[in-house]
Amino acid sequence: MNIVVCVKYVPDATADRKFEDDFTVDRVGVDGLLSELDEYAVEQALQFREKREGEEITVTALTVGPEKAVDAVRKALQMGADSGVHVVDDAIAGSDYLGTSLVLAKAIEKIKADTGADLVVCGMASTDASGSVVPAMLAERLGMPQVTLASVVESQGDQVRIKRDNEGSTEVIGATLPIVLSVTDQSGEARYPSFKGIMAAKKKPLETWSLTDLGLDADQVGLSVAYTQVEDTTARPPRTAGEVVTDEDGSGAGALVEFLASKKFI
Amino acid sequence: MSEVLVVIDHADGEVKKPTYELLTLARRLGEPSAVFFGSPDQGDAVAEKVKKYGAAKVYVVDDAQIKGFLVAPKAEALQQLAEKSSPAAILLPSTFENKEVAGRLAIKLGSGLITDAVDVAAGPDGGAVTTQSVFAGNYTVQAKVTTGTPIITVKPNSAAPEEAEGAGAVEAVAVTVSDAAKGAQIVATQPRQSTGRPELTEAAIVVSGGRGTGGNFEPVEGFADSLGAAVGASRAAVDSGWMPHAFQVGQTGKTVSPQLYVANGISGAIQHRAGMQTSKTIVAVNKDPEAPIFELVDFGVVGDLHTVLPAATEKITERKG
């Protein structure tokens, strides 16, 4: 059995994230890393393998992104994934959800043709785009059931059950492998790479694929054929800090209530 | 005028406020047709509600074949509706489930998708131009769909609902759901207990507590109730088991955009800001004057929430007499 875990390289959320002149996300000038939310996906992929002793299971970490995005795959290998695939091609830059999901789906199909892909694991959202749509789109493209936004994952044989928080309820979802799974940050702490893991990662197979390797043409993806177009981006004026008072002998509550009343909240 | 499909947000036939917001926005682009996934015997009552906000048609999709499965059948149903009505745009309330429906629909229709819009307007050519708030609220982005039928998911509190009389003609639609769409089955559903407080994402006022509560949410809840507010929590409070995850505000919880947000014992990490930075007025109570949350506030109190909040609650109750 082969598990594919989709990991995205994203600009660090604690850095000053910004846009390029063509309104695409600056993925080069800002320090990047493996999206923290995809660490949970790697963790669940590894746990899936570890819970099935005696079964032959490999975990492949897959990313689509610029040169530096290979760091996301490396981190997954250090955590314990067995092999990595980095799809990189200048023509991919500026792809929207449709383009990105197309490239990912083609890459998964290629992995599937070689070693199988019984389980595709994603994070709940990328920390830059925050769409939470790519896993559903992959399920649509690959014709697999989607079992998404899991806070708890359980499996037995080819049956998978998850718990998912919906708007007004908690749901239990069941499906039969192969599936596309996405997991939330409630699914369990992600492990840190150990020293041994970091050393071992250097020897693990890591392939680099271009669009041609996936049988895709440059005019099927990228900014020029994106289905959406950003017309403008504006930095939000920083909020100017308002009045801050220090509570002394109960003065804070009075000042707070006065403020709320002056704004007609009371 | 061309149709604009608007997916109704409801709980068992009870129409929710974001629906009226979407109908209001949809009227900028064309004539809204509301889509109701639910029980057909609730169709007329729902139509009565949505026609007050301009719904010309109300498509009633019997969800008997749909509700037992995750996401895929709804996308198929909307595809069939879209192919029938050739809408100018499709608007959905931005819930996790609807975003996934929208994602699958985008592929089916070969259409562009914009998620989490906080505003939708008609551009010079009449097409939809959206505004999104990105990078934890630090940027706003104007975008449009260039290919296919614009599919847009819209956040709650993005518009003030405005009434407008619509015909509200009910039309039952039969959709076929493929077996392939039934792969992910909803085995069990456990409704969450209602707190009796307003819904977090829809509330005009949200009062949140963080690690600084030390696990005692009483001062936060009491203060919230004095203002008729919803209660929220930071991830630290949720991870500590003090509040259920449904109350979490932030990147991996709910995004709120109320008139007033009050953060208590919350430091103001970027992931928390991502969920509340677009609130109109921000207030914080924190005992650390250096807490980053104070960079955002319109008004702040440096103090212990366990004394400030109960005292403030008492004063508010007095004022209200």
Ligand SMILES: Cc1cc2nc3c(=O)[nH]c(=O)nc-3n(C[C@H](O)[C@H](O)[C@H](O)COP(=O)(O)OP(=O)(O)OC[C@H]3O[C@@H](n4cnc5c(N)ncnc54)[C@H](O)[C@@H]3O)c2cc1C
């Ligand atoms: C991928 C990822 C996603 C995340 N998603 C979210 C999210 O969705 N939402 C979220 O909130 N966080 C999220 N986080 C976590 C976030 O980074 C912070 O760790 C979290 O917001 C901290 O919560 P806090 O402010 O309650 O706790 P702390 O940062 O510990 O702050 C507690 C504050 O309480 C104050 N305090 C203590 N005692 C009192 C008192 N008696 N009275 C008044 N003030 C007091 C302290 O001065 C301090 O400022 C995420 C993190 C990651 C990595």
Ligand SMILES: Nc1ncnc2c1ncn2[C@@H]1O[C@H](COP(=O)(O)O)[C@@H](O)[C@H]1O
């Ligand atoms: N470029 C990418 N490379 C690899 N995985 C991705 C990429 N974009 C999105 N994903 C996966 O899809 C999930 C949801 O992303 P999104 O829909 O962008 O919020 C992420 O958590 C990843 O698992």
